[in-house]
Amino acid sequence: MRTHSVLNLLVIDDDQLYAERLVQLLGAYYDKVNLGFLDDKDELLKSLRQPWDVLVFGQAYDMEFTDVVGIVQEQSIDLPMICLMSKEATATDHNEEGLPAVISGTMVKALLVDEETSVVMAICLQHDNLRSRRQLKTLRYVLSEAEQRANILIKNSKSAVAYIDQGIHIFANDPYLKLFGFDSMNDVIGIPIIDLIAGGDNVKGFKQFLRQFDKGNRDQVEFNFESLRADGNTFEAKLQLAVATLEGEPVTQIIIQPNSNNSAELAKRLAAAERKDSLTGLNNRHGFEEQFAAIHQQATKGVLTAGLLYLQLDNIGKIRSSLGLQGVDTTIQQVAHVLDEMVPDGHVSRFSDTAFTILVENMPTTALKGLAERIGERISEMLIEVDKRTTNTTVSIGIVKIEQNTAEPKILLERAMDAITHIMVETANHGGTYHLYDPSEHANSDDSALAESLVDAIANNRFELLFQPMYDINNDRSDFFEVYLRLPLADAENTVLTPNQFMAVAKTHQLREKIDRWVLINACKKINDVRKSHPEARLLVQLTSASLIDKKLPNVASQLINAVGGAPGSLTLQFNETDIVNHLTVAKSQFAALSQVNCQLGIHNFGSSAKSIEIADFVQPDMIRLAQSYVEDIESADNLDTVKSLVVRTKELGIDVLMPYIEDAATMSVAWSVGARYLQGFYLEEPSKTMQVSQET
Numbered sequence: 001m002r003t004h005s006v007l008n009l010l011v012i013d014d015d016q017l018y019a020e021r022l023v024q025l026l027g028a029y030y031d032k033v034n035l036g037f038l039d040d041k042d043e044l045l046k047s048l049r050q051p052w053d054v055l056v057f058g059q060a061y062d063m064e065f066t067d068v069v070g071i072v073q074e075q076s077i078d079l080p081m082i083c084l085m086s087k088e089a090t091a092t093d094h095n096e097e098g099l100p101a102v103i104s105g106t107m108v109k110a111l112l113v114d115e116e117t118s119v120v121m122a123i124c125l126q127h128d129n130l131r132s133r134r135q136l137k138t139l140r141y142v143l144s145e146a147e148q149r150a151n152i153l154i155k156n157s158k159s160a161v162a163y164i165d166q167g168i169h170i171f172a173n174d175p176y177l178k179l180f181g182f183d184s185m186n187d188v189i190g191i192p193i194i195d196l197i198a199g200g201d202n203v204k205g206f207k208q209f210l211r212q213f214d215k216g217n218r219d220q221v222e223f224n225f226e227s228l229r230a231d232g233n234t235f236e237a238k239l240q241l242a243v244a245t246l247e248g249e250p251v252t253q254i255i256i257q258p259n260s261n262n263s264a265e266l267a268k269r270l271a272a273a274e275r276k277d278s279l280t281g282l283n284n285r286h287g288f289e290e291q292f293a294a295i296h297q298q299a300t301k302g303v304l305t306a307g308l309l310y311l312q313l314d315n316i317g318k319i320r321s322s323l324g325l326q327g328v329d330t331t332i333q334q335v336a337h338v339l340d341e342m343v344p345d346g347h348v349s350r351f352s353d354t355a356f357t358i359l360v361e362n363m364p365t366t367a368l369k370g371l372a373e374r375i376g377e378r379i380s381e382m383l384i385e386v387d388k389r390t391t392n393t394t395v396s397i398g399i400v401k402i403e404q405n406t407a408e409p410k411i412l413l414e415r416a417m418d419a420i421t422h423i424m425v426e427t428a429n430h431g432g433t434y435h436l437y438d439p440s441e442h443a444n445s446d447d448s449a450l451a452e453s454l455v456d457a458i459a460n461n462r463f464e465l466l467f468q469p470m471y472d473i474n475n476d477r478s479d480f481f482e483v484y485l486r487l488p489l490a491d492a493e494n495t496v497l498t499p500n501q502f503m504a505v506a507k508t509h510q511l512r513e514k515i516d517r518w519v520l521i522n523a524c525k526k527i528n529d530v531r532k533s534h535p536e537a538r539l540l541v542q543l544t545s546a547s548l549i550d551k552k553l554p555n556v557a558s559q560l561i562n563a564v565g566g567a568p569g570s571l572t573l574q575f576n577e578t579d580i581v582n583h584l585t586v587a588k589s590q591f592a593a594l595s596q597v598n599c600q601l602g603i604h605n606f607g608s609s610a611k612s613i614e615i616a617d618f619v620q621p622d623m624i625r626l627a628q629s630y631v632e633d634i635e636s637a638d639n640l641d642t643v644k645s646l647v648v649r650t651k652e653l654g655i656d657v658l659m660p661y662i663e664d665a666a667t668m669s670v671a672w673s674v675g676a677r678y679l680q681g682f683y684l685e686e687p688s689k690t691m692q693v694s695q696e697t
Contacts, residue, residue, distance in 0.1 A: 007127055008051060010036040012044065012068065013058035013084075018113070022056070025120045044068070048075050053127045058084040058113060065109070066528045069563040070521040073556055078133060080126035081559075083110040084119065102566040105129040106559055109566075140248060147245050163244060163251040163585075164193050167210065168618065170585045171246060179256060181230035183277060183284040184352055189584050190614045193254065198228040206239075213241050213252070227256065231278045235259075248551075249589045277350040279329060280336035288349035288357050289409075295347075295359055296409050299402045306402040307368040309358040310416035311339070311375070314394045314431035316354040317607040318629055321649075322642040327386045328354075328610050331393055334384050342375060353610055357416075365401065365436065372397040372434035380432065394432035396423045401436075415439075418504075425500045429605070429628055450502055451509040457487055458514050464488055464496070465523055466687035469694070470540070470658060470678040478685070479693045480678065482540040483523045485515070503544065512546035519543075520560060524571065526691065528564040534693045535565065540572045542604055545579035549586050558597035566598070572622065574602030580619060581609055591619045602658075606650075613649050623656040623678070631661040634670050647675040 007030045011019040016037055023033045036047050040061040048071070055072070057065050065083045072079050085093055093101050093110035102109040106129070108122045154161045160176035162169055169188045180196055182188045193210075194203050202225045209223045227237045236259040244253035275287030283291065295306050313335065319327045332354070339348045339356055347359040360371070380394045398419030400412050407415070415437040423435050457463045464486040469478040487497040506512045523539055530537045547553050553573075561571050573594065580587045580603060591601050606612055606624035616624060630646065633639050647657050659671050662681030671679050 005030055006032045006034065007123075008034045008036070008053045009123065010038075010047060010052040010055045010079075011058070012038055012055065012060050012063070014039045014061070015058070018058070019056075021116070022119065022123070025116060026123065029120075029124055041067070041071070044071060048072070048077060052077075052079055053130055054123050055079050055081045056084065056119070056123065057081060066525055066563045069107075069559055070525055073517065073521050073559060076517075076552065078106075078130065078555065080106050080130055082108045082119065082122050082126065084113040085110040086113055102562040104558065104562060105133070106555065107562045109562060143245065144248065147248070150244070151246075160256045162188070162193075162254050162256075163246050164254060165249075165251050165585075165588070167192050167194065169193065170251065170588075176256065179229075179258070180227070181233075181278060183286070183350070186352055186581070187230075190611055190618060196228050198226040198234045202226055210241075210252075224259075227258075247586050247589050249585075280333055280350050282336055282340065282356075283347065283349040285349065285351050288347070288351060288359075291347045291349070291359055292357075292409050292413075295361065296402060296406070296412075299406060300404060302404045304361050305363075305404075306359060306361045307363050307365075308400045308402060308412060308416055309360070309368070309372060309375075310351070310398040310400075310413070310420065311356040311358070311395045312398075312420050312431070313354040314396055315629055316393070316610050317612055317627065318642060319391055319393065320610045320612070321607060321630075321646040322638065323386045323389060323391060325610075327384075327389075327391060330386045331384050331391065334382060335379060335393070335395070338378055338382065339375065342378060343371070368399050368401075369434065369436060372399055376432065376434060396420050396431035397434035398423070399434060399436040407439075421504075429608075447505050447508065450505045451511070453487065453489065454502060454506055454509070454511050454515065458511070458518050461518075461522070462488065463515075463518060463522075464689065465519070465526065466689060467526070467691045468680060468687040469685055469692070470680040471684055472678055473672075474677055477536075477694075479534055479537045480540065481527070481538070481691050482680065482687075483519060483542070484687050485519055507544075507546075512544040513550055516543045516547040517556065520556065524560040524564050527570070530691045530693065531565055531570070535567075537691065537693060538570050538572065540574060540602060542574045542576075545575070545583060547573075548575050548579055548583055548590055553590065554593040554597050554599070557594055557599040561598055568598040569600050569622075570598075572600040572602050574604045574623075574625060577603050577605050577608050577612065577615065577627075580615060581611075584615070584618065588619045591621065595620075607646055612646075613653075616650060616655060617653055620653075621655060623658055624650055625658040625660055626676075628661050631659070631667065634674075635666055640670060640674070643674050651675065 007026060009023065011022065013019060019035060019037050023035050026033045036052065038044055038047060039059070041063050057068055069081065072081070083093065095101055100108055100110055108126070111118050111122060155173050157173060158175055160179045162172040162176045164170065169191050172185055172188050177185065177188060194206060197203050197206055206223055206225060209220065213221065221241045223239045225237065225239060226234050228234055238257045238259065240255045242253040244251050275283055275290070277284040298304050299306055313331070316328060319331055336350060336356065339358065343358055343360065345360070349357045351357045376395055376397060380392070382392060384391050398416040400416045402412060406412065419435040419437045423431055423433055427433065466484040466486060467481040468484065470480045470482060471478045472480055485499055487502055489495040489497065503512065506515055519541060523541055527537055527539045557571060557573065564570055594601055600622040602623045602625060603616060603621050604625045605627045607630055608627045609615065630643050634643060650657055656678065657676040658678040658680060659674060659676035660680045662668050662671050662679055662683045664683055668683050
């Protein structure tokens with residue numbers, strides 16, 4: 001039975017008669033079959049400029065199947081692939097029952113070349129699956145456009161609206177945040193909706209109400225209850241539920257309306273609390289932004305000059321792991337008190353959970369640096385008492401000048417945050433110092449030259465990959481390799497750059513996604529060769545936030561995993577905890593999609609935020625890689641207990657722990673006792689250009 005359609009078939013093989021035979025057989029199912037035939041790499045690169053529906057790979061002059069997969073992925077083409085093999089070929093591409101090792105909607109690996117019936121069926125099914133994906137892509141685009149319009153309306157709505165997933169907040173608009181006394185959306189993300197409901201009976205009733213709604217019952221979509229604000233005050237309100245989508249994923253929308261009889265009183269409370277942080281008594285982000293706008297306006301008119309200091313607490317994740325939320329709150333309160341005391345003539349605000357801002361007027365650059373230095377020294381010397389225990393902290397401070405010809409407030413704030421990033425790069429994430437953002441340092445031609453080098457490295461494979469094994473305590477072997485990217489420069493000094501030195505430029509020139517894709521493809525080519533002799537070998541690849549939000553990533557990962565054998569766990573992708581926090585709802589959706597294609601997930605620099613455990617519970621990774629601060633001074637009893645506590649809480653979620661940065665024998669001896677599954681560091685083995693698999697005895 002004909003489908004009344006056209007098939008564009010690309011065959012890579014050295015037997016053109018076989019390809020013609022496939023076209024003849026496919027003629028029973030298509031009105032027309034357009035055949036492309038080739039057997040070398042150069043011809044493939046040219047052919048991929050045309051649209052194809054299915055690719056069949058048999059024999060090629062200068063390519064293996066993994067090379068073809070890599071080329072297709074480099075071109076970002078959705079092209080189903082079928083790998084053929086002869087009866088005399090090795091059986092590594094078949095399972096114990098003699099069936100293809102990989103059968104998916106985008107790849108079959110491998111069919112026997114002589115079994116023409118199976119090959120024709122596979123081509124038809126792959127083509128049908130491709131057409132479904134194309135239709136789904138169109139529908140998703142329509143849904144995305146509708147969702148975008150709805151979200152714009154919600155963000156600009158005066159009603160208090162939030163999205164929840166499994167009872168947890170994942171989005172809230174400004175009226176919702178103000179209604180409950182939150183400073184920013186980061187404060188409410190991850191908080192259960194029942195935490196905003198006062199009284200046990202109310203909570204019990206709401207749980208039953210939400211349970212019925214999740215089961216599809218739409219008879220009752222309104223719930224009257226007593227709401228609980230962040231400052232402990234309560235008010236009567238009505239809650240309405242609706243089904244919605246966010247980033248293409250199903251969520252529950254809630255709208256909260258205060259009862260009319262107490263709206264006036266609530267409005268007064270909101271007006272008073274709108275600009276104040278309940279924990280510290282300082283201005284919150286909203287209050288800061290109003291002051292910032294006023295000072296910026298005066299500065300652009302030449303009335304005054306000013307300086308912005310952005311302060312980030314460095315080890316708040318470690319304090320949370322050691323002393324809990326009480327330790328975090330106490331630290332924030334005492335730091336706030338010191339800042340308010342040290343800058344009586346400035347505007348001190350609590351910008352976010354662990355960040356403060358200070359606005360000072362008419363202070364020259366040298367004085368700004370001096371103030372930042374004094375603040376850093378004073379805070380580092382503080383002894384913070386928490387429930388008969390003592391802790392301490394440091395701050396990293398980004399400084400920005402506000403003058404007559406200055407940039408917009410949003411850009412100035414981004415520059416202050418970039419200064420913090422600069423500090424973390426320079427101090428290997430230790431922090432504890434300050435940096436003045438100098439616009440002139442970012443306006444030279446070097447960035448353009450570096451961008452050209454990056455483009456050239458992508459196009460001509462000039463990047464280098466290093467591989468460092470991790471020792472797996474559970475399986476007593478070291479065949480799990482973390483991948484490191486390097487950029488060699490063609491200069492007299494043979495300079496080699498690390499990602500910390502070029503990713504900022506890559507971000508500016510929108511190159512991070514292409515670099516990530518290059519790393520993935522080429523690392524998988526390497527592991528494919530290793531898995532021929534060591535089939536359990538695995539990869540750990542760190543990607544940027546550009547890939548975290550890339551909806552094509554699951555498909556890319558799926559095809560690469562299948563190309564190297566299709567085994568679950570052969571590829572683990574890890575993302576920085578900060579990037580996950582900044583894209584939390586997208587990260588959850590991305591992690592779920594990647595898990596479905598047998599890709600494992602990891603969190604890098606884990607434990608650097610105050611809500612690391614909650615974040616891990618929300619996105620559900622397979623492993624985490626501890627931040628470097630946890631390994632430093634691990635020999636001390638307090639630090640060791642902190643690490644053990646964090647590892648225990650993480651393992652309770654079913655997540656494996658990687659203990660990195662083991663650089664000496666003393667750290668190694670302690671590392672065994674923390675409960676981590678993986679150990680890694682220069683003391684065990686340094687990164688190298690090859691993957692050497694060693695079996696521990």
